[in-house]
Amino acid sequence: MRSLGSVQHKIPCVFLTEVKEEPSRKRDCQQFQVVATETLNPVALEADIHSAVATEKIDGTCCYVTLYNGRPHLWARLDRKPNKQAEKRFKKHQHQHRSCKGFSWDVEEDFKIVPEAWIPAHEPGGDEDEDEDEEELEVSAVPLADLMERTLELIGTNVNGNPYGLGSKKQPLHCLVSHGSFGVRNPPPVDFHQISSWLREGPGGRVEGLVHRHHLGLRWPDGGASLGERPVVVRVVGGENTDRKDLFSSFCRLNGQRFSRLQDVLFDS
Numbered sequence: 001m002r003s004l005g006s007v008q009h010k011i012p013c014v015f016l017t018e019v020k021e022e023p024s025r026k027r028d029c030q031q032f033q034v035v036a037t038e039t040l041n042p043v044a045l046e047a048d049i050h051s052a053v054a055t056e057k058i059d060g061t062c063c064y065v066t067l068y069n070g071r072p073h074l075w076a077r078l079d080r081k082p083n084k085q086a087e088k089r090f091k092k093h094q095h096q097h098r099s100c101k102g103f104s105w106d107v108e109e110d111f112k113i114v115p116e117a118w119i120p121a122h123e124p125g126g127d128e129d130e131d132e133d134e135e136e137l138e139v140s141a142v143p144l145a146d147l148m149e150r151t152l153e154l155i156g157t158n159v160n161g162n163p164y165g166l167g168s169k170k171q172p173l174h175c176l177v178s179h180g181s182f183g184v185r186n187p188p189p190v191d192f193h194q195i196s197s198w199l200r201e202g203p204g205g206r207v208e209g210l211v212h213r214h215h216l217g218l219r220w221p222d223g224g225a226s227l228g229e230r231p232v233v234v235r236v237v238g239g240e241n242t243d244r245k246d247l248f249s250s251f252c253r254l255n256g257q258r259f260s261r262l263q264d265v266l267f268d269s
Contacts, residue, residue, distance in 0.1 A: 014044040015192060025219060038192040054187035055180045058227070059163050059208040059220070060155035063176060065147040072144035076154070086110035137232040137262060139175060139251060152176040155227075163208070163221035164228035165263035173265060174247065182227070184210065228263040 015036035024030035040049070064075040082090065086105065093103045105111075156174030157167035167173030187210060188198035199205040199218055206226040236251035250267040259265050 012041055012043055014041055014049055014190060015039060016041050036192060040190065044190075049190050054184040054210050056182040056184055056207045056227070057209040058153040058155060058177050058179075058182070059225070060153040060159050060177070063152045063154050065144050065150050065152070067148070072148060074144060080111050080114050082110050083112050135231065136258075137230050138235055139232060139265070140235045141238070141248065141251070147176075147178075151179045153179060161221070163225045165224070166228065166265070168266065171250070171267040172247075173267070229261045231258065231260055232262045232265065233258045234265065 013036055016039045017034050017036055019032055019034055021032055024033040026033070062077045065072055066075065067073070082105070086109070090100070090103055094100055154174060154176055155164055155166065156162065157169070157172035159174065166175075184204060184207075186204070188194040188202070195210060196218070199207075199209070204226065206222075206224060206229075208220050208225075234251055234254040234257050236248065236255050238252060254265065254267075
């Protein structure tokens with residue numbers, strides 16, 4: 001990454017959204033869904049969306065690297081959820097008013113206790129990678145000190161249903177991807193129908209989103225995700241101890257090997 005964004009809130013859809021009273025395509029028990037309209041969001045226009053660099057939205061879980069007790073540590077995402085009493089009050093309000101409008105949360109009293117080192121945050125963002133034209137991926141070991149203050153996406157076997165087909169139950173595989181790493185070649189214009197068509201039919205459209213698929217009424221995952229089908233080379237050196245079964249040692253034994261697809265990287269059982 002050349003630089004990092006300082007996004008501290010969820011990035012809104014580039015189109016204005018609306019709530020429809022119909023079963024959600026994303027959540028089985030949800031009887032409504034949020035969908036995009038064809039109208040561009042004024043916030044996106046103000047941010048000069050037509051000049052923005054399009055990057056692939058990676059389907060994993062957010063992580064963050066920063067200092068803790070003087071050493072770099074990797075923070076995993078932990079959502080602070082309401083306690084039972086607050087959840088009951090919220091559901092009662094929602095049932096009576098058929099809306100969440102007008103309900104107020106007490107930050108001090110309504111939420112579950114979190115660890116002392118918990119860092120409040122929302123969905124982060126980043127800039128594009130300098131090597132966006134490079135087709136081949138590279139798996140490598142990087143010291144956390146080199147990733148300070150970056151946000152990354154953890155993907156792999158046990159994350160979000162594993163849409164990229166990595167590893168197996170016996171030999172799970174997980175890796176981190178810097179946000180904004182994958183630039184999108186020839187992205188569609190910022191137009192509802194053209195983006196929807198690109199995601200549904202375009203050769204580069206097998207991604208979780210530029211605009212999230214669920215806003216456009218499209219399913220995800222839907223067939224082979226393009227990231228899992230890209231060629232990759234493994235460059236991890238320094239722990240070829242054949243007696244160890246950890247992920248680092250397993251990658252070390254594959255050092256220098258190339259695979260035609262990321263999902264073809266498998267470890268010996």
